Amino acid sequence: MYRIPVPYLxxxxxxxxxxxxxxxxxxxxxxxxxxxxxxxxxxAKLKQIKTTPSPGVMELNLKTTDSPTTLFTVYFHYQQKEKLIHLVCMNETSAFQHVQLEFQQWRKQLENNEWNEVVTTNLEPDTSFEFYKKQAERKITTINDLLGIIQDDLSEVGKLEYIKLIQSELKDIKELLRSK
Incomplete structure (x- = not known):
């Protein structure tokens, strides 16, 4: 088992x-x-493994040597007769950090009035500042609507804080748009 190329327990x-x-x-x-x-x-979520159909998947925050809390997708198989649990733990933090980095880049571009980099359109080019501002606000509203759709799913797995963080970032971007 020591040679299995993924984090297996x-x-x-x-x-x-x-x-x-x-x-x-x-x-x-x-x-x-x-x-x-x-x-x-x-x-509490981990302890549900014994009552959840197996094999299954769940997200857990685990303590690593690099961080006190790191998000992992945990694939599990509970063998009730043998009284054994098999886990494969896949680190998900890098995916979240990628999204967070992208939001930070958008914020910098908006602060520097680099609208062409953030807002794209298939319409005839209208280079007015107000047009780009309205397009950006519309896209932010669309993203917020989409987050509302997945909010219940993330709440069930205890990841509602990610939506709150994204919504906070979007709110900051919208305030930047209105201040320009």
Whole structure:
């Protein structure tokens, strides 16, 4: 199992670690119980593995050697007869950081009045500042509407804070647009 190329853990049904792949030793601190790696807010979700149809997927915040809280997608298989749990943990932070970086780049472009970089249109070119401003505000409204659609799904998996962060960033961008 040590040679499995992804973060894999084999646990007892009370979350004691039996075996791990090599990559686990680079990502997580050495502990005897997987619960010691799980953020307090994610522990109740983890314990649902025993009552959730298996195999399954869930998102958990785990403690890594690099960060006190890192988002992981956890693929699990609970073998009730053998009283074993198999986990594969995939780090999702880089995807979130990519979105966050893109928002920061948009904000800088808007602050520098680089509208052509942020707002694209298939209409006849109207280079007026007001046109680009209205287009940007419309796109922000569309993004907020789309976030509203997925809000319940993210709330169910305990990730509502990401939508709040995105909405906050969009609100800041909209305020920048109105101040120009």
């Amino acid at each position: 084999k646990l007892t049904e009370d979350f004691k670690i039996i075996n791990v792949s090599q990559s686990v030793t680079h990502i997580f601190y050495p502990v005897t119980s997987f619960l010691d790696l799980v953020d307090l807010d994610s522990r």
